[in-house]
Amino acid sequence: MGMTLVEKILAAHCNREQVKAGELINVQLDGTLANDITAPVAIREFNKLGVETVFDKNKVFLVPDHFAPNKDIMSAEQTKVMREFARKHEIVNYFEIGEMGVEHCLLPEKGLVLPGDVIIGADSHTCTYGALGAFATGVGSTDLACGMATGEAWLKVPETIKFVFKGTLQPYVTGKDLILHTIGDIGVDGARYCSMEFTGPVIEQLTIDQRFTMANMAIEAGAKCGLFEADETTLAYVKDRAKRDFTVYKADEDAVYARVIEYDVTNIEPTVAFPHLPENTHPVSDGKNIEIDQVVIGSCTNGRLEDLRIAARLLEGQKVNKRVRTIVIPGTQQIYLDAMKEGLVEIFINAGAIVSTPTCGPCLGGHMGILAKGERAVSTTNRNFVGRMGHPESEVYLASPAVAAASAIKGRITDPKEIKPYEEVM
Amino acid sequence: MKLSGKTWKFGHDVDTDLIIPARYLNTSDPKELAKYCMRDADETFASKVTPGDVMIAGKNFGCGSSREHAPIAIKEVGVTAVIAESFARIFYRNSINIGLPILESPEAAKEIQEGDFVEIDLDNGVIYNKTQEKTYQVPPFPPFIQEIINDGGLVNNVKKKVKG
Numbered sequence: 268m269g270m271t272l273v274e275k276i277l278a279a280h281c282n283r284e285q286v287k288a289g290e291l292i293n294v295q296l297d298g299t300l301a302n303d304i305t306a307p308v309a310i311r312e313f314n315k316l317g318v319e320t321v322f323d324k325n326k327v328f329l330v331p332d333h334f335a336p337n338k339d340i341m342s343a344e345q346t347k348v349m350r351e352f353a354r355k356h357e358i359v360n361y362f363e364i365g366e367m368g369v370e371h372c373l374l375p376e377k378g379l380v381l382p383g384d385v386i387i388g389a390d391s392h393t394c395t396y397g398a399l400g401a402f403a404t405g406v407g408s409t410d411l412a413c414g415m416a417t418g419e420a421w422l423k424v425p426e427t428i429k430f431v432f433k434g435t436l437q438p439y440v441t442g443k444d445l446i447l448h449t450i451g452d453i454g455v456d457g458a459r460y461c462s463m464e465f466t467g468p469v470i471e472q473l474t475i476d477q478r479f480t481m482a483n484m485a486i487e488a489g490a491k492c493g494l495f496e497a498d499e500t501t502l503a504y505v506k507d508r509a510k511r512d513f514t515v516y517k518a519d520e521d522a523v524y525a526r527v528i529e530y531d532v533t534n535i536e537p538t539v540a541f542p543h544l545p546e547n548t549h550p551v552s553d554g555k556n557i558e559i560d561q562v563v564i565g566s567c568t569n570g571r572l573e574d575l576r577i578a579a580r581l582l583e584g585q586k587v588n589k590r591v592r593t594i595v596i597p598g599t600q601q602i603y604l605d606a607m608k609e610g611l612v613e614i615f616i617n618a619g620a621i622v623s624t625p626t627c628g629p630c631l632g633g634h635m636g637i638l639a640k641g642e643r644a645v646s647t648t649n650r651n652f653v654g655r656m657g658h659p660e661s662e663v664y665l666a667s668p669a670v671a672a673a674s675a676i677k678g679r680i681t682d683p684k685e686i687k688p689y690e691e692v693m
Numbered sequence: 694m695k696l697s698g699k700t701w702k703f704g705h706d707v708d709t710d711l712i713i714p715a716r717y718l719n720t721s722d723p724k725e726l727a728k729y730c731m732r733d734a735d736e737t738f739a740s741k742v743t744p745g746d747v748m749i750a751g752k753n754f755g756c757g758s759s760r761e762h763a764p765i766a767i768k769e770v771g772v773t774a775v776i777a778e779s780f781a782r783i784f785y786r787n788s789i790n791i792g793l794p795i796l797e798s799p800e801a802a803k804e805i806q807e808g809d810f811v812e813i814d815l816d817n818g819v820i821y822n823k824t825q826e827k828t829y830q831v832p833p834f835p836p837f838i839q840e841i842i843n844d845g846g847l848v849n850n851v852k853k854k855v856k857g
Contacts, residue, residue, distance in 0.1 A: 308761050317855065416851065491782055
């Protein structure tokens with residue numbers, strides 16, 4: 268019987284010819300990840316295990332990014348726990364301020380996650396690496412502690428829902444719009460416990476940055492992972508980054524899927540998820556009377572160079588609306604540097620936006636742009652739950668960088684076509 | 694193990710930001726976290742709960758973040774078990790790993806009303822609603838997960854294996 272992409276990867280990591288959905292297996296890990304919020308709990312549990320050190324000091328990734336640079340004394344104490352653990356165990360891939368970035372932008376950029384890998388991370392958006400054809404899933408701190416100690420984790424082989432994207436992408440419709448549309452269709456638990464496999468002619472044409480955005484939000488449909496088969500686009504991305512061998516896995520022709528869902532993207536408009544669930548999606552035109560106070564462009568979902576480029580091209584020669592605080596957050600130091608070299612940072616500043624050092628910051632209501640009672644933000648991030656970006660009575664509207672930039676200019680939720688024709692921007 | 698207590702009822706898709714908002718995650722101290730449990734859904738929840746109480750919720754309970762702080766806050770505030778129509782994947786694992794009993798029963802979750810008094814027999818997977826005099830049978834955990842629960846959580850389970 269044929270195997271899906273996730274079954275192929277997991278079988279190879281438990282030394283089996285074949286695994287099938289529903290089986291409980293123990294897998295070998297190619298990497299484990301934690302951040303400044305989840306690592307302190309993981310370290311506390313790790314220290315109870317009675318092991319001397321981590322399973323492989325090259326395969327434990329620690330990134331202070333959520334409340335870092337430290338927003339207050341308590342956050343400083345948390346990153347300190349992580350830093351001291353990294354020093355004690357000689358963790359090679361601990362990224363201090365100056366080297367750090369938003370974890371899910373950083374690890375692929377550094378070539379630490381590669382096609383065919385199995386990665387667990389104490390962060391729900393670890394599923395981002397599915398864009399490279401890796402099995403990557405979010406776990407809690409205790410799972411992570413055991414993974415760091417043993418290099419293994421127990422998993423249930425997930426069923427797979429195959430998504431086939433066909434048709435022609437309309438102007439300003441990006442990977443963000445495709446994944447929001449998908450979540451809007453199947454719901455926030457529509458892929459609960461499942462692997463989402465993204466396929467079809469539209470996906471083959473999609474850039475790697477847009478694939479990261481889609482894989483990133485698989486968790487927002489409740490999925491265990493969101494996978495893309497590695498292709499030429501993937502290999503071009505990893506070619507100069509990989510410092511070890513990797514294997515490209517493909518789903519079998521006769522793989523067994525729980526469901527197959529087809530979308531004709533020709534009918535998909537730029538999409539916005541209204542409060543307070545990512546499944547509450549609307550075409551951008553539904554928001555034209557909704558005034559906003561803040562725009563955030565960044566995060567593990569949309570903080571990559573292509574995201575900043577499209578936002579900058581819309582903002583070039585324009586000013587952000589006086590009522591809109593516009594915050595741009597490059598995902599990593601490298602993305603920041605590239606954005607500077609390309610003149611994007613200058614465009615943002617001239618338009619009246621600010622450009623921050625990499626951090627998760629406002630995405631989870633940490634710092635760098637918290638909302639007051641009754642305020643509204645358009646954000647390129649991934650969650651719009653109650654209180655996600657600040658006051659429990661504030662509101663977050665999830666959108667692409669293009670919609671976010673256009674909305675910053677107009678001061679209300681705006682279709683980017685109102686600012687500039689697509690051909691001028693791309 | 695047998696548990697009993699009065700219930701607090703919540704809706705569908707209760708996310709981890711609702712269970713413990715990220716603004717309180719600059720500590721991992723369970724006692725601090727417990728103070729803010731369910732804060733944005735009900736500001737007074739942490740002060741109203743009495744040890745032994747049970748949470749009831751709709752589908753997809755614990756969706757969102759991987760923060761283990763969520764089941765830690767629920768456990769520390771005094772809630773002894775969560776009964777829901779369904780659980781989000783990471784929250785489910787986290788609860789098993791830290792020893793917070795969770796039971797998936799769509800019927801019980803729908804029919805139990807806030808304030809009802811329930812008794813739970815974990816070993817036999819039985820929920821008894823004493824107020825409504827109604828019994829629900831919950832499918833048992835797979836043996837692999839039962840072993841983790843019997844060991845008192847994942848750390849003890851793995852500890853046994855690394856020593857063995």
